Amino acid sequence: MEYSRVIRIETVRTCPIIVGANLIDDLGECFDFSGYSSIVLITDARVNKLYGQSVTAALQTTGKRISALTLPVGERTKSLRVAERGYRFLLEHNTDRQGLICTLGGGVVGDLGGYLAATYLRGVDYIQLPTTFLAQIDSSIGGKVGVNFGGKKNMVGSFYQPRAIIADVSFLKSLTPAEMRNGLAEAIKYGLAMDTALLQMMERQANEFTTAELVDIVRRCSALKAGIVEADETERSGQRAILNFGHTIGHAVEAVTGLQVRSHGEAVAIGMMAAARISEQAGMLDSNSRQRIEKVLRKYGLPISCREASPDDLLSAIHFDKKTTAGQTAWVLLRGIGNGVVNQHVTDNMVKDVLKEICR
Ligand SMILES: NC(=O)c1ccc[n+]([C@@H]2O[C@H](COP(=O)([O-])OP(=O)(O)OC[C@H]3O[C@@H](n4cnc5c(N)ncnc54)[C@H](O)[C@@H]3O)[C@@H](O)[C@H]2O)c1
Incomplete structure (x- = not known):
């Protein structure tokens, strides 16, 4: 072992x-x-x-x-x-x-x-x-x-x-590179929403991980998720929502484009980029940090825009998702890198502006 x-x-x-x-x-x-x-x-x-x-x-x-x-x-x-x-x-x-x-x-x-x-x-x-x-x-x-x-x-x-x-x-x-990217998007998600050091590690490393590096990433991400699960096992207190960083728009991208066009990881990457832009618009994230996020996503071959969908279709998909999950869809924004926060004050106009950027 x-x-x-x-x-x-x-x-x-x-x-x-x-x-x-x-x-x-x-x-x-x-x-x-x-x-x-x-x-x-x-x-x-x-x-x-x-x-x-x-x-x-x-x-x-x-x-x-x-x-x-x-x-x-x-x-x-x-x-x-x-x-x-x-x-x-x-x-x-x-x-x-x-x-x-x-x-x-x-x-x-x-x-x-x-x-x-x-x-x-x-x-x-x-x-x-x-x-x-x-x-x-x-x-x-x-x-x-x-x-x-x-x-x-x-x-x-x-x-x-x-x-x-x-x-x-x-x-x-x-694993195929595409399957690997699905996991990498989630690993970057942990870094952005919860663990600056993990993000730094992913920024530093070459794309080909050594066995020891892989063990390190898996161990670190597992410990982060385990901590959240311990605090909110059945998703009642809302703490588990932090794990949904990038998933609100990510799910909409999946729904609109279909998985043949965008894999889950790619959709989450687009969703994280959109959430970062909304955070920037809300004055919670500076533009340097947003650029840093773009860079790490690109480094791992993940997309930062979605030309296959229109802002209106994505917004309708977000509304539909919210209805069918009894309003449980919570926006997770970044108050700086490594610090995801649940935010209830995201308006449709803010989302629309960002979607126009993302879909361009
Ligand atoms: N329970 C949860 O908390 C939770 C969280 C996130 C996602 N999910 C679910 O996970 C599912 C997606 O998981 P996934 O991405 O692992 O998909 P998957 O299980 O479909 O596996 C993806 C592909 O990889 C192949 N594969 C698996 N291991 C391999 C290996 N070592 N080498 C080569 N090929 C291998 C599989 O045969 C499959 O073709 C979705 O159904 C999603 O809803 C659940």
């Missing part, structure tokens, strides 16, 4: 996050499998091809009965239809309450597998082995599990903490 570090989230359940390289070789040292009757590995077809065999072999050293459910790749897997397939698989493989689900994959597998764990037999234990950068620094942490429903994302689900998160950065080597 190289560079191994452990962070602990203390909520209704204690959940260690183990970050390191080549952790799979010593899975038994990362988690105590002894109390479980069987292990169900849930993954998707692409990850299975890359890592299914090695992870299964590592799990076999526990001496437990192992079965593996391989799901189709992509967002459509996060559905009740696929969840039903999962329940049937668990039942057919005689998974009882002492069974352990082990998710191996990106956010899709983690959200779906966690949802199965939360609901099958009123809840069985699960651990997350996130394999995308985004999953390692964001989606595997915090216990938000669920599926999409009625054409909307994450409509059905629960807050259900895993027993452990094992983030092995060795998995990240096989």
Whole structure:
């Protein structure tokens, strides 16, 4: 186990996050499998091809009965239809309450597998082995599990903490540059909204990270998210809203342009740039800081403008999002770099002005 570090989230359940390289070789040292009757590995077809065999072999050293459910790749897997397939698989493989689900994959597998764990037999234990950068620094942490429903994302689900998160950065080597950028946008988000030192680190580093640097970024982002989750596990006090920096306009970009045009990370980058400009307009951020944000986004190949959408369409999408989330959409602005704040006083005119700049 190289560079191994452990962070602990203390909520209704204690959940260690183990970050390191080549952790799979010593899975038994990362988690105590002894109390479980069987292990169900849930993954998707692409990850299975890359890592299914090695992870299964590592799990076999526990001496437990192992079965593996391989799901189709992509967002459509996060559905009740696929969840039903999962329940049937668990039942057919005689998974009882002492069974352990082990998710191996990106956010899709983690959200779906966690949802199965939360609901099958009123809840069985699960651990997350996130394999995308985004999953390692964001989606595997915090216990938000669920599926999409009625054409909307994450409509059905629960807050259900895993027993452990094992983030092995060795998995990240096989990600495409586009998948890597999805995670990089979120890492920059943590830096801008919460951690100046993290941002400085990302500004300094070359685009090709060493293993030690990757472990450092994943550990740092995980600790930031863990801190927020501990303070606001079920998103009631509003503290968790800070993690939505860049996501209000980001979601609108996704809705208007479609994911074929802009990936999630690209949409969030555009959203962060827009939020920075709104912060500047509100007198909270100076223009040097705004330029610094442009520079770091460009450095990682992330966009800072969106010519594919019109300001009016984006504004309508923001209004629609607000309606369908019962007004929960909160603007997160920057009171300087590293200091995200929730702001209720953003007017449509401010947003429109900024969208005109962004869409030019
Ligand atoms: N639960 C949360 O708090 C939370 C937070 C953010 C996002 N999400 C959810 O996460 C999902 C997106 O996650 P994602 O970006 O990881 O997408 P994903 O799970 O679809 O994975 C992206 C692609 O990468 C492939 N892949 C995964 N690991 C790989 C590896 N190591 N090497 C090569 N290819 C690999 C997958 O097969 C897939 O094709 C969305 O459904 C989103 O709603 C959840």
